[in-house]
Structures are given as C-alpha cells and as structure tokens.
Amino acid sequence: GQVIHLADYRPTDFVLERVDLTFELDPTETKVEARLIFHRRPGADITAPIVLDGDELTLAGLLFDQVELDPSRYEATPESLTVRDLPESAPFELTITTIINPEANTQLMGLYRTGGIYCTQCEAEGFRRITYFPDRPDVLAPFTVNIIADKEANPLLLSNGNFLGGAGYGPGKHFAAWFDPHPKPSYLFALVAGDLGVVEDTFTTMSGRDVVLKIYVEHGKEPRAAYAMDALKRSMAWDEERFGREYDLDIFMIVAVSDFNMGAMENKGLNVFNDRYILADPETATDADYANIETVIAHEYFHNWTGNRITCRDWFQLCLKEGLTVFRDQEFTSDQRSRPVKRIADVRHLKSEQFPEDGGPLAHPVRPTTYREINNFYTRTVYEKGSEVTRMIATLLGRDGFKKGMDLYFDRHDGQAVTIEDFVKCFEDTSGRDLTQFSLWYHQAGTPLVTASGSYDPAAGSFTLSLEQMTPATPGQSSKEPMHIPLSLALFGENGGKIAPSSVDGAEYAGEVLHLTGRTQTAVFHGVGSRPVVSINRSFSAPINLHFDQSPADLAHLARHETDHFARWQALTDLALPNLLKAARDAREGKPVVCEPTFVETLIAAAADESLEPAFRAQALALPSESDIARELGGNNDPDAIHAGRQAILKQIADAGKDVFAGLYAAMATSGGFSPDAKSAGLRALRNSALTYLSHAEQTPARAKAAFDAADNMTDLSHALTILAHRFPDSAETGEALAAFRDRFADNALVIDKWFTIQAGIPGATALDRVRRLMENPLFKRTNPNRMRALVGTFAFANPTGFGRADGEGYRFLAGQILEIDGRNPQLAARILTSMRSWRSLEPTRADHARSALIEIERAPDLSTDVRDIVERTLK
Ligand code: BAL
Ligand code: ZN
Incomplete structure (x- = not known):
C-alpha cells in the first residue's frame, strides 16, 4: 500500500444520493446488488470518471440507468471500478453486482461467517470487500437494505435503521427490508443474518418516544445478556442527562459474535460486539469483565452521536470520534461508579499502554498526517490520548464551558463529516479562548516531560515554582514547540489543610489550574504562611511525565491529606517507584533489596485506612507493573532483574503488613448473594490484594488453594488461580486447580x-x-x-x-x-x-x-x- 497524506484530501467529484442494497445470502456465493444514485458535484471537472473502491472483488454485472453498460465505458479490477462519460449534472444510477464468499473471509473484514451466522465488519475499509463503493467516511447517504436468505437457517435478517417489512420469497426463502433514514458513511453499514436468541426491553426517551432494545446472543445464552441490557439503558439515560443526546431510531440492536477483531462496532442501530463484552454472570465473569461490558456498551452507544450523527471527514480525524467517545464513556463510568478510582484505573492504563507507544517507534500524533494502513491507527494514542486531550479542553473551560462547546458542536455539525479543527473551533467560539497553542496536543507526538522545582521564602511568605517542559523527538518530528499544559495544582500546609494563595504571578492560575505555556515558566504564589507541600497534576489533568523531587515525607503528607484521591494514589506511586527502580538495579547486581520505610509504612497505613473506599485501597496496593518499571528505567532493561526486584519488594511489604492483610482478608468478605456493583467489587478487590500479599508473606500455596476451593464467583476464583499459577507454578495445588478449572469450564x-x-x-x-x-x-x-x-x-x-x-x-x-x-x-x-x-x-x-x-x-x-x-x- 502507498502512503496516504492528509494534505491530499479533496472532496469526491460525485455526490452519492441514495444507496439501495440487495443481498442474496449464501455461505460461499452471496450475491450483492448495489444500486447507487450519484450526481456530479457542482464545480467538479465535467470529464472526470467515477472511481469506486474495491478489495478482492469481481464484477458480475453493471447497469447504467438500468441498462447494461458498454464495456468500453468502464474498467473493473479487484481494487477499483472506473466508469467514464458520465452526465454533467443529471443524477444517474449505477447497479453493481458482485459475488462474494463469506465462508472464505478469514480476515473478518466485510461480510463473513462466525458461529453459523452472517455478520459484517466495515470500519475502516471493509465495505469495499462487499461491493464497489466510494468507501470513505465523507460520503454519506441513506441506505435501504433488502436481505434474502434461507428461512430455516436464517430466521433473523437484520440491518441498520428501522424495519420496513418482510415476507416469504420463493421456496424455503424469505426476505426483510430495512431503511436507515440517517445519512451515513459505508463504514457504519451492518448486516447480520442467522438464528440467534434475543433479550428484549424498551427505553422511553426524554421526548417520550419508545425505543425497542434487542440484544442477540447464541441460543441458551440469553440470561448472560441481562447486565449488558442494564448497562445499555443506563447509557441511554446518561447521554440524555449529561449531553442532552436522545436516541433517533425506533429500535436499537446489539448482536454478540464470537469471532471479532475489535471489541465492538458502533454500526448505526445495529452494534456488533465481540461476545466477551456482552456475556456475563457471576459464575463466569469477573468484576473487571462486568466493568468492561459497561464501558464498551456505553462507548458504542455514545458513538450514535459522536461518530455516527457527526462523523469524520477522513480517517486522519479518527480521534474526532474515538478520543471524544472514550472521554464520554470514561465520564459515564465516573458518574456511575467512583470517580477517583476510575481515574486511577484509566491513568494506569494510559501509562502502561499509551506512554510506551508514544515513547517508541510507533509514536504518532493524536491526529496523524500520514498513514499506510489505517487499521494500524486504532491505537492507544488515538483513543486514550485523544480522550486526555478532550479532558484537557474540559479542564481549561470548566464543566459549563465544555458543555456549551459540545452543544454548539452537536448543533453546528449534525449530519456532517468534519475535522478536529471544526471540533476545536466550537470551543473557541463559545469560550472566546484561543486554542491555537493548545491544538499542538493533536499534532505533536510524544509525552511531554515537565520538570518542576519549588522554593519557599518564609520572610516574604511566598512560594516559587519553576517549571520547564520538553517534548521528546518522535518519528518524523525532531523538534517540538512548547505546549499549553493545564496543571491542576494545590498547596497543602503542615496541618494538612489547603493553602489558598492571595495572588499568583508568572502564570495564569484560576480554579486551581495553572497554565504552563512557556518552555520555562516561574510562578510565584503569594500569601503562603508556611512551607507548603505542592501537589502538581492532580487528577492527572495533563498526560505528561512529571519530574518533581519531593521527599518521602512530603509524598507521605500528600498520601494522607490530599483532597483529590487520585493525587493520593499518585503520591503513593511516587513513593513506590524509586524503591522499585532501585530494587531492579540491586537485583541485577546481586545486591540485597531493601525497601525505604516511609514507603512501606504509608502504604500499609493507606491499606488499613477505613475512611478510604476499598477499591481505592486495592489500587494503592497494586504496585506499578514490571513494564511500568521498565518504562521508568528507560533503557538497558533486564526483565529478570525487574521481576526479581519487584518480587522482593512485595515480600517486604507483605511481611511488614501481615496482620493488616490478615485483618482485611477476614473483614472484606462479601455476604449474601453476588452483586456486580462497584462497591461489592471494591470489597472483593481489596480482599484479593490482601490474599496476594498474604501468599507472599506465607510463601505457600495453601491459602490461595483454600480461596480457590471456597470461591463462589469468578473474580475470587480466577484471582486465586492466578496466585497459584504465577507464584507456585509447580505445586500440586496449582496442577489440581488448573485441571479443575478447565474441566468445569x-x-x-x-x-x-x-x-x-x-x-x-x-x-x-x-x-x-x-x-x-x-x-x-x-x-x-x-x-x-x-x-x-x-x-x-x-x-x-x-x-x-x-x-x-x-x-x-x-x-x-x-x-x-x-x-x-x-x-x-x-x-x-x-x-x-x-x-x-x-x-x-x-x-x-x-x-x-x-x-x-x-x-x-x-x-x-x-x-x-x-x-x-x-x-x-x-x-x-
Ligand atoms: N469504531 C471501532 C470500535 C470502537 O471504537 O467503538
Ligand atoms: Zn469507538
């Protein structure tokens, strides 16, 4: 494939007015007839031919305005269909027939078979594997879809939009017709046919319309779709309350399939899901599975507005829908569960997945300018960093300011295919703030490094904070401009209370957010009566690496007194990291590993602190991972030494906190039946981290095996099995547990x-x-x-x-x-x-x-x- 450049974008020469598709389904020979009505775009070259995209296609028939087209006027290859001598301005119709083989489609792009059903995946460029088409996101049209198939094998015939009708169709066959009135690009097309079970419900929208909700799963698995349905209804209500977004069709369907490349796909009115993000019950799903289902259901549903009603002009704009929709699903979860715990989980994920991407050979801007294969840009950078950039806009403008910008975005661009510039402009227009420098977050790859140092002047009652920013070189970008970095920042006094400075010089500081815009910047906080402990980048307000030399005593102070619980967790992590890095170095040199006492004491105190929610305490106890340590070490890494050092630290914490962990393990037992709610999940998480440490202290598989045998839910069962397998792989207990688990499931x-x-x-x-x-x-x-x-x-x-x-x-x-x-x-x-x-x-x-x-x-x-x-x- 050749390199595609953003700079080469230009609109199509032909406008697509309508799409009418007819599928005659067959496992190996499906006939697709596409009737496409076009007209030449006013102003376009009147001699230009139309060039449609294909991928491994064979043309089986071509009509122009219902009449067979003379071969001299077109040319078909597997990759394209070119038609010449087209009308200057009058609409014309192309009727294209292709024959495709769903059974042989192992790429799982286009129309394929999985578990005996027909299903599609078209994003990004799968539709061109079904028929020749202007397969790009800025070509939007209403679709009518007719599906003809064997009735017994395929009682269900589904596509996007609203159901028009169906009937018998010759011996043993039937057909169904669907119409989607909302113009959409081809990547949002979907078709599903087969024999599936269904869970049904309804949702009444804010304007009082009843929407039918259906989740299709394999027969017999219907009870395992109940949680997904519950999550869907909560998502629909939340999008109305928080963003004023109402659903816009009579029916919303989800189909779960077992062979799927992605997590799920937001096709208009007919989401297709990897079944791991639908199916759950206490016996088979962990708390993490439940949380993931809730997230993915919400994410795909939220795409109905951010992605479908307003879509991307071209694939360079992928973050327009993905970054924004991840932000929306993160906010949903924060509102439904615990905001700080969600933030901790998201930042952990960002640092362990996106930071290595941004710091390695695959680094690319959130809004790239070139690609060779768009499938490779469904990345942590586009999704998770894209969400962080959206979150920074919300931080800069405040909750109401952000809402105003979003309202304008929905209003101004509904029905359009737009760019990141269009999106940002909405926030500039509603807030009056110039976001030019801020927009570098979309264009410059790499994780900025902010270095901070502070000094307190008791005589003047002022605290001076010096900041410096540097964004490392990344592929194709050797030098970087300074970014606009919103740093949520607060000062804490010796008694633990917050100090509100009387004024600040040298930087904009409002609503506890300091705006770092220069390469270097010095902020002076006045009216500070005692030496403050500074908390920088609270709630992870900016996706940066921060170097700020704080003493273990200051970090311990923040871990105890910060009002932002994310920042408490960050302080605990900042206490842990130097210990883990030193442990890796010492282990490599064969030296004994010794933990710094303030860290161990502070961590155990947090674990035992009943004023903190259990899920938070579990997050605190889950130390940075081996790959986190490798990333912080930076280079010349030996995975064995990192592992050995980390294990030694875990053992020391376990020994020091044995009584606390034994107490937690006993106290955190959930009673009564299983509930997947966040609070119960938090209890299980803390109890299971206590079990992990106890196994380190005791150095035998006995307790984990007892937990495995006693478990009455998948969270506890799989956690116990993980301890057994990872810590005691050769024990008889582990062999027995692995076999029992396999036989049972x-x-x-x-x-x-x-x-x-x-x-x-x-x-x-x-x-x-x-x-x-x-x-x-x-x-x-x-x-x-x-x-x-x-x-x-x-x-x-x-x-x-x-x-x-x-x-x-x-x-x-x-x-x-x-x-x-x-x-x-x-x-x-x-x-x-x-x-x-x-x-x-x-x-x-x-x-x-x-x-x-x-x-x-x-x-x-x-x-x-x-x-x-x-x-x-x-x-x-
Ligand atoms: N659009 C691909 C799957 C997702 O991000 O929702
Ligand atoms: Zn998405």
Missing part, C-alpha cells in the same frame, strides 16, 4: 480464555514451552481472535520474563506466529506485533535477538500491508 470459551491468559502470564523461562503446549490443546482455536489474544497476546504483552527470556526464543516464536496469523488475519497479526514496540529499551543481548526476529518478519514474502507497516516502523 471446558464448554465456555470465554472462561477458557482466562485459563489460557493465566497460564500465558506465568513468569520465567519455561513460559514459552507452556504456551507451545497450550496451543496444541483441543480447547485452543487458532482462527479465533479472542483465543489468540488470550494465549499469544498475553505472552507477548504481559509476560516480560517469559517472552523476553535471555536466549531470544520468545521473540523468534512470536515472529513465527505473526507470519502464520498474517496469512489469515492481517489486522490481528499487526496488533499482536505491536508487543515489540519497546524492544530498543532492552539490554543489548535481548535487543539483538528482538531485532533479528523483526528482520525475519520483514524479510518474509507476501507480508500484508498491515504487518509490513508495523514491522518497518518498529525497526526504523
């Missing part, structure tokens, strides 16, 4: 994914042999993306010592897997390959092995564009 693929995930994460050099053996297990299915992600994905992304074993076998194994997967499903292969993004920060021997494995991939014949793009950028 052998017929539930989503639960067996947990069994694969837990085992793929077992640290140490033997992990690879275990993963190889598991791939031969009859419960493993190579063609299913969830299975592949659970086993190979977990091994590569989340097992630094196993994947990064010193002889390089882990990297070579991955290379082989990538090539094998690429032949079938390039999107999945490319995604799993991004696990190599931090290879340059390994110590030299491992880095050499990693490079060789990447070169092996690069040299393979017939690489997909997806994998070629990732491997070449990773090696550059």
